[in-house]
Amino acid sequence: xxxxxTPPPGGGLVVFQPVKRRRCAACRGxxxxxxxxxxxxxxxxxxxxxxxxxxxxxxxxxLTRRSREAGALxxxxxxxxxxxxxxxxxxxxxxxxxxxxxxxxxxxxxxxRRRRRARDAQRRAAExxxxxxxxxxxxxxxxxxxxxxxxxxxxxxxSVRGSxxxxxxxxxxxxxxxxxxxxxxxxxxxxxxxxxxxxxxxVPRPEAxxxxxxxxxxxxxxxxxxxxx
Numbered sequence: 001x002x003x004x005x006t007p008p009p010g011g012g013l014v015v016f017q018p019v020k021r022r023r024c025a026a027c028r029g030x031x032x033x034x035x036x037x038x039x040x041x042x043x044x045x046x047x048x049x050x051x052x053x054x055x056x057x058x059x060x061x062x063l064t065r066r067s068r069e070a071g072a073l074x075x076x077x078x079x080x081x082x083x084x085x086x087x088x089x090x091x092x093x094x095x096x097x098x099x100x101x102x103x104x105x106x107x108x109x110x111x112x113r114r115r116r117r118a119r120d121a122q123r124r125a126a127e128x129x130x131x132x133x134x135x136x137x138x139x140x141x142x143x144x145x146x147x148x149x150x151x152x153x154x155x156x157x158x159s160v161r162g163s164x165x166x167x168x169x170x171x172x173x174x175x176x177x178x179x180x181x182x183x184x185x186x187x188x189x190x191x192x193x194x195x196x197x198x199x200x201x202x203v204p205r206p207e208a209x210x211x212x213x214x215x216x217x218x219x220x221x222x223x224x225x226x227x228x229x
Contacts, residue, residue: 013075015050015093018042019082034077034093045093050075053093063099063106064092071098124161132159135167138175139184145223146184158183181220188219 015034023030025041034055036048045051055077056067068074074094078087094102136155139146146154158167166172166186171179189195193212199205 013050013073013093015045015075015077017077017079017090019080036075050093052095054096054099055091056094056099057091058089060106062109063102066102066105067094067099068092070101071095074098128159128161131167131173132156134175135159135172135180135183138177138180142177142180143184143220143223145226150187154183154187157187184223185216185220188216192216192219 013036015036018032018035021031022035022042024032024035024044024047026043026047029044029046032042032044034045035042036045036050037043038048045053050073053073053075056064058064071094074092077090077093079090080086081088132152132155135158136148136151139151139154140148143151155167158165158172161168166179166182169179172183189209189212193215195208195212198208198211203211
């Protein structure tokens with residue numbers, strides 16, 4: 001279907017991407033990649049006094065808006081979708097200077113966002129360090145016999161942001177004794193018992209936990225009662 005005299009909805013200048021080969025009715029140049037309809041006849045951009053504009057594909061909303069705002073002249077580019085039976089926007093024709101200005105503004109915004117992301121990352125890292133230190137201190141308070149390096153390792157593992165581990169649960173963030181104990185118990189289970197080997201041998205998890213439960217609790221009792229010199 002060739003462009004018709006009925007433009008798509010919306011005001012302003014409309015430029016068509018033809019679905020068939022068309023030539024300019026004025027200069028006979030073609031085939032035309034873009035055309036304007038004047039009195040039902042196709043005109044190339046030069047004959048329609050739009051040849052100085054540059055094409056900005058759709059997709060970047062901020063760049064499109066700023067390019068339109070920065071220039072005095074722009075035109076919507078559309079193409080007829082046969083399957084859907086309607087015109088669809090492809091982009092915008094804008095003044096080159098307006099596009100350059102808009103790109104500079106968007107780049108400045110991107111740089112500002114990059115700096116903000118860097119500051120946020122630094123802030124989160126500092127928060128994570130403070131939380132991990134507090135978690136390790138709570139481990140030492142509840143389990144004075146737990147070696148300091150081990151307490152730090154358990155805290156670092158349990159409190160990884162986005163890990164879903166106990167340290168990141170609501171109880172963990174509140175340094176609940178139950179949550180802290182759960183993190184220590186999990187560490188003991190994996191490092192002081194043959195729990196992992198049992199799982200690798202095909203022992204069901206509940207049975208594997210049952211077999212090593214006493215060793216885990218013995219270690220926890222020892223760490224609760226004995227302070228490392």
